Amino acid sequence: MSVADTYRDDPVLAAEFALGLLAGEDRVEATRLYVGDRAFAAEADAWTERFAIMNDEFEEVQPRKRVKRVLEERLWGDATGGVRRRGRLGWLVSGLMAAMLAAIAWTEISPYMTPRGELPAAVAELANADTGLRAVAFVKPDEHVLEFAVVEGTAPEGRVLELWAIQGDSAPQSLGLVGSGAQRVVLPDEITAANLQLAISEEPPGGSTTGAPTGEILAIAPVTGL
Amino acid sequence: MATPGTADIEDLIARIALGERAALTSLYDKTSAKLLGVAIRILKDRAAAEDVLQETYIKIWHNADRYAANGLSPMTWLITIARNGAIDRYRKKRDTVDYESHAETLQSADVGPEGAAIAGSQARRIVECLDELSEDRRDAIRQVYLDGASYADCAKSLKVPLNTVRTWLRRGLLTLRECLSR
Numbered sequence: 271m272s273v274a275d276t277y278r279d280d281p282v283l284a285a286e287f288a289l290g291l292l293a294g295e296d297r298v299e300a301t302r303l304y305v306g307d308r309a310f311a312a313e314a315d316a317w318t319e320r321f322a323i324m325n326d327e328f329e330e331v332q333p334r335k336r337v338k339r340v341l342e343e344r345l346w347g348d349a350t351g352g353v354r355r356r357g358r359l360g361w362l363v364s365g366l367m368a369a370m371l372a373a374i375a376w377t378e379i380s381p382y383m384t385p386r387g388e389l390p391a392a393v394a395e396l397a398n399a400d401t402g403l404r405a406v407a408f409v410k411p412d413e414h415v416l417e418f419a420v421v422e423g424t425a426p427e428g429r430v431l432e433l434w435a436i437q438g439d440s441a442p443q444s445l446g447l448v449g450s451g452a453q454r455v456v457l458p459d460e461i462t463a464a465n466l467q468l469a470i471s472e473e474p475p476g477g478s479t480t481g482a483p484t485g486e487i488l489a490i491a492p493v494t495g496l
Numbered sequence: 497m498a499t500p501g502t503a504d505i506e507d508l509i510a511r512i513a514l515g516e517r518a519a520l521t522s523l524y525d526k527t528s529a530k531l532l533g534v535a536i537r538i539l540k541d542r543a544a545a546e547d548v549l550q551e552t553y554i555k556i557w558h559n560a561d562r563y564a565a566n567g568l569s570p571m572t573w574l575i576t577i578a579r580n581g582a583i584d585r586y587r588k589k590r591d592t593v594d595y596e597s598h599a600e601t602l603q604s605a606d607v608g609p610e611g612a613a614i615a616g617s618q619a620r621r622i623v624e625c626l627d628e629l630s631e632d633r634r635d636a637i638r639q640v641y642l643d644g645a646s647y648a649d650c651a652k653s654l655k656v657p658l659n660t661v662r663t664w665l666r667r668g669l670l671t672l673r674e675c676l677s678r
Contacts (some may be wrong), residue, residue: 281670281673282666282669282670282673285669285672285673286666286669289637289640289641290579290580290583290640290641290644291645291646291647291665292646292647293646293647293648310621311566311567312567315567315568316567318568318572318576319567319568319569319572320621320622320642321622321677322569322571322572322575322576323622323623324638324642325530325534325572325575327638327642328530328533328534328537328575328642329533329537330529330532330533331529331532331533331536331542331545332528332529333529333532333534333546333549335527335652337528337550338524338528340550341524341549341550341553341554342521344550344554345517345520345554345557346517347641364504368527393524420641430515447515449517450656453667474561475513475514475515475561476512476514476515476557476558476559476560476561477515477558478514478558479556479558479559479562481559
C-alpha cells in the first residue's frame with residue numbers, strides 16, 4: 271500500500287516528509303501530495319517550521335570566493351551586477367564586439383573570404399522581423415561558452431527574455447535570463463555546437479518556473495559552423 | 497556574519513522575484529555561509545556542498561515568486577531548499593528514483609497566510625515537546641534533521657532492523673504531535 275493511499279489516516283507522514291526520513295518512492299509520493307494537497311502542504315510546512323528551531327545548530331561556513339563567481343556565471347552568463355572587476359567586463363565586451371564585427375563582416379563577405387584570427391567556431395543570428403527581436407550568439411566549443419547579445423528589441427512590458435538551447439530533438443534547456451548588454455553563458459556539459467538551436471522566449475519576471483518555455487518564442491535559429 | 501533580519505530577507509526575496517540580480521547577490525552575501533554550513537553538515541564534502549549551494553541560489557532565483565505561496569518564514573525556506581538539495585545529492589548515489597524538483601524548491605499547494613501564521617505560532621512549542629521525548633529518540637530526531645539521515649541510515653547507525661527503527665521513530669513523532677496539540 272502506498273503513501274498516497276494511506277496518508278489521510280497517517281498522523282505523522284507530514285512530519286516524516288518534513289524531516290526527510292522518507293526515501294525512494296515514498297518520498298516521491300509524499301512530494302506529490304505536498305504539491306497537490308493543501309492540507310498536507312500546510313501540515314508539512316508547520317512541521318518544517320517546528321524542526322527549524324534546530325537550524326541554530328548548523329554552523330556557518332564561508333564559501334570560497336570563486337563559488338559566487340561561478341554561481342553568477344551559471345545564473346546569468348556574466349556578472350553585470352557590478353560585482354565583477356571592470357577590467358574583465360571591459361575585456362568581455364570588447365571581445366564580443368570584435369566577434370560581432372567579425373560575424374557581420376563574415377555574413378557580408380563570406381563568399382569571398384576565409385575567416386582569419388580568433389573567430390568563434392559557430393554562430394547563430396536570432397532575428398524575427400515580426401517580433402522586432404534580433405540577437406547574435408557565438409559558440410566557443412573549446413571553452414564551452416556562448417557569447418550572446420540582444421542587438422535589437424526588448425521584452426514585452428512586464429516580461430523578461432529567456433534563452434534556450436535545443437539540442438537535436440531534446441527538450442529546450444534554459445541558459446538563463448537575457449540581460450542587457452553582452453553576456454557570457456557557460457554551456458551545460460552535455461550541450462555541443464553540433465545540431466544546436468537557440469531560442470528566446472518571453473517569460474514572467476524571474477523566468478520560466480517550469481523548466482520549459484511558457485511564453486511566446488520570439489526568435490529561434492540554428493547554430494552554424496563558420 | 498550578522499544574523500540577517502526576517503524583514504530583510506523577505507524584502508530581498510520579493511526583489512529577486514522581480515528579477516533583480518543585485519538582490520540575489522545581496523541575499524548570497526547575507527545567507528551563503530549558513531546555507532553552506534547546512535550542506536556541509538549533510539554531505540561532509542566541501543566541493544559537493546558548494547555545488548549544492550550554487551544550485552540552491554539558482555532555485556531561489558527561479559522560484560522566488562513562489563515563495564509567498566508556502567507557509568514558511570524566509571530563512572526556513574532558504575535552509576530547507578539547501579537541506580533538501582543536499583539530501584537529494586547524498587541519496588542520489590544510492591537511490592534510483594528521480595525526485596521531483598518541487599520538493600527541493602518547496603513549490604507547495606498554496607498554503608496562504610493562515611497556514612503561515614499557524615506554522616509560526618507553533619514553532620517554539622516544539623522545544624518543550626522535544627524535551628518530553630526520551631533522550632535516545634530526541635537524539636535520533638536531531639541526527640535525522642541535522643545530518644539528513646533516512647530511516648535506512650538510522651537503522652544502520654543504530655544497528656537495528658529498518659522496520660524496528662521506523663516504528664520506534666514514528667512513535668516518537670506521534671508523541672511529539674500529541675504534545676503539540678495539547
